[in-house]
Amino acid sequence: MGSDIVLYIVVATALAFDFTNGFHDTANAIATSISTRAMSPRAAVLMSAVLNFVGAFVSLAVAATVAKGIVSADAITPTIVFGGLIGAIAWNLLTWWFGLPSSSSHALIGGIVGSAFVAEGPGAILGDGILEKVVIPGLLAPTLAFAVAGLSILIAYRVVGRQKPGVVTRGYRLGQLVTGSLFSLAHGTNDAQKTMGIITLALVAHGDLSGDFHVPTWVVVSSATAIALGTYFGGWRIIRTMGSRIIKMDPAQGFSAQGAGAAVVLSASHLGFPLSTTHVISGGIMGAGAAKRLSAVRWGVAGNIVIAWVLTLPCSAVIGGAAYGLSSLFGNDALGVVIVLLMVIGLIAAAFGSRVRRGPAITAAAEA
Amino acid sequence: MLAVLAVIEWDKIGQLLWAAPLAALTVSVTFSLIIMGTSRADEARRAGAATPALLYSLVALLAGLAFVAVVVYGVAVIVNK
Numbered sequence: 001m002g003s004d005i006v007l008y009i010v011v012a013t014a015l016a017f018d019f020t021n022g023f024h025d026t027a028n029a030i031a032t033s034i035s036t037r038a039m040s041p042r043a044a045v046l047m048s049a050v051l052n053f054v055g056a057f058v059s060l061a062v063a064a065t066v067a068k069g070i071v072s073a074d075a076i077t078p079t080i081v082f083g084g085l086i087g088a089i090a091w092n093l094l095t096w097w098f099g100l101p102s103s104s105s106h107a108l109i110g111g112i113v114g115s116a117f118v119a120e121g122p123g124a125i126l127g128d129g130i131l132e133k134v135v136i137p138g139l140l141a142p143t144l145a146f147a148v149a150g151l152s153i154l155i156a157y158r159v160v161g162r163q164k165p166g167v168v169t170r171g172y173r174l175g176q177l178v179t180g181s182l183f184s185l186a187h188g189t190n191d192a193q194k195t196m197g198i199i200t201l202a203l204v205a206h207g208d209l210s211g212d213f214h215v216p217t218w219v220v221v222s223s224a225t226a227i228a229l230g231t232y233f234g235g236w237r238i239i240r241t242m243g244s245r246i247i248k249m250d251p252a253q254g255f256s257a258q259g260a261g262a263a264v265v266l267s268a269s270h271l272g273f274p275l276s277t278t279h280v281i282s283g284g285i286m287g288a289g290a291a292k293r294l295s296a297v298r299w300g301v302a303g304n305i306v307i308a309w310v311l312t313l314p315c316s317a318v319i320g321g322a323a324y325g326l327s328s329l330f331g332n333d334a335l336g337v338v339i340v341l342l343m344v345i346g347l348i349a350a351a352f353g354s355r356v357r358r359g360p361a362i363t364a365a366a367e368a
Numbered sequence: 369m370l371a372v373l374a375v376i377e378w379d380k381i382g383q384l385l386w387a388a389p390l391a392a393l394t395v396s397v398t399f400s401l402i403i404m405g406t407s408r409a410d411e412a413r414r415a416g417a418a419t420p421a422l423l424y425s426l427v428a429l430l431a432g433l434a435f436v437a438v439v440v441y442g443v444a445v446i447v448n449k
Contacts, residue, residue, distance in 0.1 A: 058447050128375045136376055140384070148389050152396035159400035163407040171403035178439055179395070186446050256396055262442065263392035270445045271387065273380045 003078070003206060005334035009341055010078045010202045013085045015226045018195035020092040021104040022052060022230020025191065027238040028101070028261075028277045029183035032254035032285065035243030038173035039180070041234070048184040049232035055188020056196075056224030069129035070109050071116040078202045079327060080115045082337055085198065086344055087111025087320025091312060093348065099237035099245075100308040103276035106134055107316040108194060114317030115324040134313055141264070141275040142283030142309075149260035149284035150291035156252050157292075172251035179258035186265055187277055188227065195223040242282065245301050247289030257284035279309065394438050401431035 029051075030044040039047065071080075088107040095102040109130070116124045160168045199219045203209045209216070247253065261277070261284040268275045282305055289297040323344075327336030405428025412421035 055446070128372075131372065132375055132377070136381075140381065144384070144388055148392040151389065152392050155393060156396050156400045159397065160403050160407075163404060167407045167410075168403055171399075171406075175399045182439065182442050182446075185443070189446050255399065259395040259399070260392040263395055264388040266442045266445045267388040267391050268384055271380045271383050273377065273384060 003334070006078045006082070006337050007202055007206045007208075009334070009337050010082050010085070011199050013082055013089070013341070014195050014198045014202070015222055017085045017089050017092070017104075017108065017198075018192065018223055018226035019230035019233075020089050020096070021191050021194070022049075022227040023233045023235040024092045024096055024102075024104055024230075024238065025187060025278060026231045026234045027242045028281045029180050029187055031239045031242035032249060032258050032281075033176045033180045034239060035249055036173060036176065036251040036254035038176035038251065038254065041239075044180070045232050045234045047181065048187075049228045051181055051184035052188035052192065052231045053224045053228035055185045055190075056192030056227060057220060058185075058189045069126055070133060071112055071126060071129075072120070072124045075116050075120040075124040076201060076205060077119070078205055079332075079337060080112065080119050080324060081198055081202055081205075082340075083115030083118070083324030083327065084108065084112030084320045086323035086340065087114055087316040087318075090319045090344070091316040093351075094315075095308055095312075096235050096237055097351075098304075098308075099241040100305055101238050101242055101278045101282050102305075102308045102312045103138075103278045104191065105194060105276055106138065106309075106312045108198075109134055110313040110316030111320030111323075113313070114319065114321035117317065118321040118324045119328070130313075137268075137273070137275050138279060138309060141268075141279035142286075142306075145261055145264050145280040145283035146287035146290070148264055149257045149287035152260045153253055153256040153288045153291045156256055160252070169251050172255040175255045176251065176258055179255060179262050182262045183258060183265070183277065183281070184231075186262065186269065188224070190269075190274065190277070192223045192227040195226065196220060199223070241301065241305075242285060246282070246285050246298060246305075247296050249285070249288065253285075253288040253292065257281065257288040260284050260287070391438065395435070398431045398435040398438065402428050402435060405429075405431060 026045060026048055029048045030039065033039045034041050034044050085108070088104065088111040091102070091107040091110070092104055113125055113130065156172075160171075196215045196219050199222075200209065200215050203216070203219075243249075249257070258281070261281040264280050264284070265275060265277055286297050286302055323340050326343075327340045330336030330339060405424045405426075409421045409424035409428060412418075412424060
């Protein structure tokens with residue numbers, strides 16, 4: 001009975017993480033389109049939500065690789081997964097609160113690493129996997145996107161430099177519909193599957209599924225729905241940071257950042273070297289701004305974003321470890337997990353209640 | 369230190385370092401050529417210059433086909449992951 005309750009809570013927490021993943025990462029695909037007025041905010045989030053939903057059904061390859069090579073497979077229990085999810089959700093909400101784009105995948109990895117560390121000790125952590133899946137991609141993604149987007153915008157300006165500004169603006173806005181759609185579809189295929197993988201792992205650990213990795217249909221549908229709903233709600237604080245606080249972008253820059261970002265993400269995916277869409281598009285936006293004029297980039301904002309990236313793994317690990325540690329204080333039954341869950345819900349309700357009392361939050365209407 | 373370096377998949381990084389810029393520049397160049405081609409073709413048509421209008425339309429058409437091919441390839445990469 002106790003293990004059933006833990007399983008239900010893990011599934012619900014995984015779907016909650018999926019929702020935060022959706023609204024945290026909405027900005028990756030559509031911030032530049034909204035900023036350059038290629039799309040209205042509502043149309044942009046709707047398009048992105050639909051494509052994230054569709055993308056979740058396209059392939060299940062990524063679902064099988066979640067947490068693989070990061071922590072020892074034998075160490076994983078539903079309670080460790082729960083701690084990891086709490087760490088990831090907390091970091092996603094915290095960075096969203098400050099309007100900072102950060103990788104949800106790295107937050108999830110960090111949460112699980114922290115949780116497994118507290119549960120099983122340092123022996124359960126595979127350092128090589130962290131280097132390979134977090135550190136190297138974390139350095140490579142923004143740097144490569146920065147350089148490629150910079151080069152792209154210089155070429156774009158060279159080719160269309162003598163044309164009428166109205167034609168150029170309309171043209172690149174149209175192009176952003178395509179690149180934004182590609183980004184959303186790619187995001188759906190990657191990120192909804194993290195949740196599918198987590199839920200499936202919990203089902204296997206609970207004994208509901210056999211060892212061969214098969215994702216049940218209800219898991220696919222619920223994960224796709226959660227990420228699409230999260231995307232539709234839109235993380236407007238992060239959209240504002242990415243769309244207008246890093247650089248003030250024109251449609252050509254928006255197209256170059258998005259086009260270069262999509263090219264980098266898909267090339268890396270094709271080579272079996274997945275990169276964070278957040279890191280790629282942030283680097284692309286900075287590159288498209290810096291290539292025009294170095295001072296066009298607000299380096300203070302960019303610096304804050306980079307600090308958030310560096311802190312993602314350790315902070316989500318600390319929170320994930322604390323969540324596991326606290327729940328294990330109450331023994332191995334479901335009581336600890338229930339208490340931690342209630343505490344987290346209470347904290348979130350208090351934070352949002354305080355925000356609502358201070359006046360309307362940033363919404364699509366306010367942004368438009 | 370050497371053990372750490374051995375973990376890194378240098379061959380994939382090497383491929384990524386040329387494949388990603390190539391893909392991105394193809395997207396940028398082809399779409400910019402569509403805009404340039406259609407804009408210039410329109411101007412030439414207004415000026416009554418039929419041959420340049422045809423040539424610029426051809427540039428826009430070829431660039432459009434190349435852009436569509438890149439996008440279709442991108443979708444194929446997503447679907448066949």
